[in-house]
Amino acid sequence: MRIRKPGITLCHKVLFMIEEKKVGLPVLTLDDLTKSYGAVQALKSVSFEVPEGSVFGILGPNGSGKTTLLSIILDVLKANKGNFLWFGHAGSKEQRKRIGSLLETPNFYHYLSAVNNLKITQSISGRGNIQDIDEVLKKVRLYERRNSRFSTFSLGMKQRLAIAAALLGDPKVLVFDEPTNGLDPVGIAEIRQLIIELRSNGHTIIMASHLLDEVEKVCTHAAILRTGELLITGKVEEILVDDDVVELSASDLDALVNVLKQLSEHVLSNDQLNTVQVTFPKGTAKLDEINAFCYKNGIVLNHLILKKKRLEARFFELTNN
Amino acid sequence: MTQIIKTEWLKIKNYPAFWWVFGITALTYPGINYLFLYAYHDIVSQKSTTGQVLKALMGNPFSLPEGWRTMAFFSSFFIYIPAIVVIMLITNEYTYRTNRQNIIDGWSRKNFMTAKMIDVLLLSAIVTVLYVVVVLFIGLSNTNMSAAGKWDLMYYTGLFFLQTFSQLSIAFTVGMLLRKAFIALAIFTFYSIIVETIAVNVLHYQYKSEAGKFFPMEISDRLLTKPVFLGKIDEVAYQQSLDAVKYHVVYSIVLLILTWLFCFWLNNRRDL
Numbered sequence: 133m134r135i136r137k138p139g140i141t142l143c144h145k146v147l148f149m150i151e152e153k154k155v156g157l158p159v160l161t162l163d164d165l166t167k168s169y170g171a172v173q174a175l176k177s178v179s180f181e182v183p184e185g186s187v188f189g190i191l192g193p194n195g196s197g198k199t200t201l202l203s204i205i206l207d208v209l210k211a212n213k214g215n216f217l218w219f220g221h222a223g224s225k226e227q228r229k230r231i232g233s234l235l236e237t238p239n240f241y242h243y244l245s246a247v248n249n250l251k252i253t254q255s256i257s258g259r260g261n262i263q264d265i266d267e268v269l270k271k272v273r274l275y276e277r278r279n280s281r282f283s284t285f286s287l288g289m290k291q292r293l294a295i296a297a298a299l300l301g302d303p304k305v306l307v308f309d310e311p312t313n314g315l316d317p318v319g320i321a322e323i324r325q326l327i328i329e330l331r332s333n334g335h336t337i338i339m340a341s342h343l344l345d346e347v348e349k350v351c352t353h354a355a356i357l358r359t360g361e362l363l364i365t366g367k368v369e370e371i372l373v374d375d376d377v378v379e380l381s382a383s384d385l386d387a388l389v390n391v392l393k394q395l396s397e398h399v400l401s402n403d404q405l406n407t408v409q410v411t412f413p414k415g416t417a418k419l420d421e422i423n424a425f426c427y428k429n430g431i432v433l434n435h436l437i438l439k440k441k442r443l444e445a446r447f448f449e450l451t452n453n
Numbered sequence: 454m455t456q457i458i459k460t461e462w463l464k465i466k467n468y469p470a471f472w473w474v475f476g477i478t479a480l481t482y483p484g485i486n487y488l489f490l491y492a493y494h495d496i497v498s499q500k501s502t503t504g505q506v507l508k509a510l511m512g513n514p515f516s517l518p519e520g521w522r523t524m525a526f527f528s529s530f531f532i533y534i535p536a537i538v539v540i541m542l543i544t545n546e547y548t549y550r551t552n553r554q555n556i557i558d559g560w561s562r563k564n565f566m567t568a569k570m571i572d573v574l575l576l577s578a579i580v581t582v583l584y585v586v587v588v589l590f591i592g593l594s595n596t597n598m599s600a601a602g603k604w605d606l607m608y609y610t611g612l613f614f615l616q617t618f619s620q621l622s623i624a625f626t627v628g629m630l631l632r633k634a635f636i637a638l639a640i641f642t643f644y645s646i647i648v649e650t651i652a653v654n655v656l657h658y659q660y661k662s663e664a665g666k667f668f669p670m671e672i673s674d675r676l677l678t679k680p681v682f683l684g685k686i687d688e689v690a691y692q693q694s695l696d697a698v699k700y701h702v703v704y705s706i707v708l709l710i711l712t713w714l715f716c717f718w719l720n721n722r723r724d725l
Binding site for chain 1: 470
């Protein structure tokens with residue numbers, strides 16, 4: 133896990149990599165990316181790397197800069213400052229041809245059929261061939277509607293066509309911006325399964341999402357953004373185990389909260405579940421000592437457990453929501 | 454380049470609205486010229502003195518070589534029809550946000566703009582071919598086969614192409630700037646027919662200034678001079694307009710280059 137280090141140049145990064153004896157270049161390297169829309173700063177010096185073979189989740193609340201970031205690496209937006217490297221080289225059209233991308237809403241010619249739209253994707257990117265178009269349409273369950281106009285598709289079907297376009301020609305790197313947008317529960321489960329399959333086949337997937345449950349289920353790495361600022365990045369399990377979370381319960385919840393506040397600043401009571409959650413720095417929560425402390429202060433616990441923090445909790449904590 | 458043309462063809466070939474407007478364009482050019490031809494025949498066939506005087510004054514503006522000039526002039530009135538196609542082709546990309554998808558899929562911004570320039574170039578070429586076909590049909594059927602110099606004014610084909618490409622490029626620029634088909638078309642038509650016409654005439658008649666000849670549409674409008682019979686109203690001014698054509702060829706080419714440089718620059722600069 134790496135917390136943002138402002139001022140690190142690309143040269144330093146290369147030196148770090150040599151020192152760390154990493155094999156192979158990262159698929160994507162962001163260095164000091166900054167983007168403003170007038171007075172609004174959408175990205176503030178964002179730097180991180182996406183390792184090969186990872187499923188990299190980019191998380192953040194609405195307006196945190198996720199789509200702006202993806203738009204910059206796909207050359208749709210121009211950064212005000214900083215740069216990015218795909219496969220160790222500056223971004224170019226040749227690099228983008230090797231990447232299957234779905235950015236924001238599905239963008240297709242409304243008057244053309246699914247097949248004819250994918251022919252345009254194929255013609256521009258050079259990925260796949262006519263047979264591959266049928267294959268990807270089957271994969272996203274649109275084959276039966278392949279000759280229907282895009283304008284007749286439901287939101288979910290449009291999203292699936294966009295995923296089909298990204299999968300065309302089996303690119304090794306995929307960029308998905310909210311890939312489950314508009315999908316029904318079955319569609320969401322299918323996309324989750326697809327991402328897991330792609331990962332096991334060695335694909336690298338960069339995925340922006342605000343569906344934390346999805347990210348937790350499929351991502352190996354993540355970066356969390358808030359109002360354009362990178363808060364944390366690293367392996368998902370490292371982000372999750374950053375703190376120890378202890379869940380407790382007693383008959384007098386208010387008294388329990390008061391006692392626990394002597395142990396930690398981060399005490400959160402849940403009246404509905406009748407529990408209290410206390411956060412301790414990583415590796416410092418000793419359940420027997422907490423139990424003894426509570427007992428000494430007149431509280432008899434009826435529930436005490438060390439919980440693995442959910443990504444959702446970590447996310448809310450980091451983004452102050 | 455082949456890949457760019459192939460991709461543009463994939464976008465157009467199954468686009469019904471495009472073919473409808475294209476069909477209307479294909480009908481308009483012969484239509485307008487036949488309309489004027491019938492009007493001409495109607496006038497000169499009159500046995501009255503007026504009819505005979507007009508016949509003597511006009512000659513046959515539809516016979517070759519004069520037909521090249523006459524039909525280029527009348528055909529140029531309908532630039533607004535292919536302009537609809539051009540505006541549709543660029544604003545559609547913004548409406549469907551496919552311009553950004555093309556970039557995401559692997560085109561450079563330069564590729565995208567080159568594709569659009571080829572569209573405008575090809576459409577100008579097709580409209581020019583239509584003009585030539587109309588001239589050959591009407592012109593040859595109104596010309597004595599043994600007449601000399603039938604092809605003398607054939608260079609009007611080049612002038613017609615230059616004017617069409619120049620004015621469609623302006624329509625494209627308006628579409629690119631405004632991004633909405635209806636607004637772009639309304640502004641383009643309003644500017645061309647009303648604003649520029651009034652401005653040029655006010656400058657000419659009220660301020661005795663010829664600055665109007667440098668207005669975007671006027672620069673190439675002056676490539677195609679009036680038919681000779683209309684020039685007889687003021688022969689000195691007509692001769693001046695004929696003499697000025699060579700300068701307007703240069704002005705039009707310069708404007709064309711500036712127009713496309715601006716489009717490439719703008720597309721490269723702005724966020725998609």
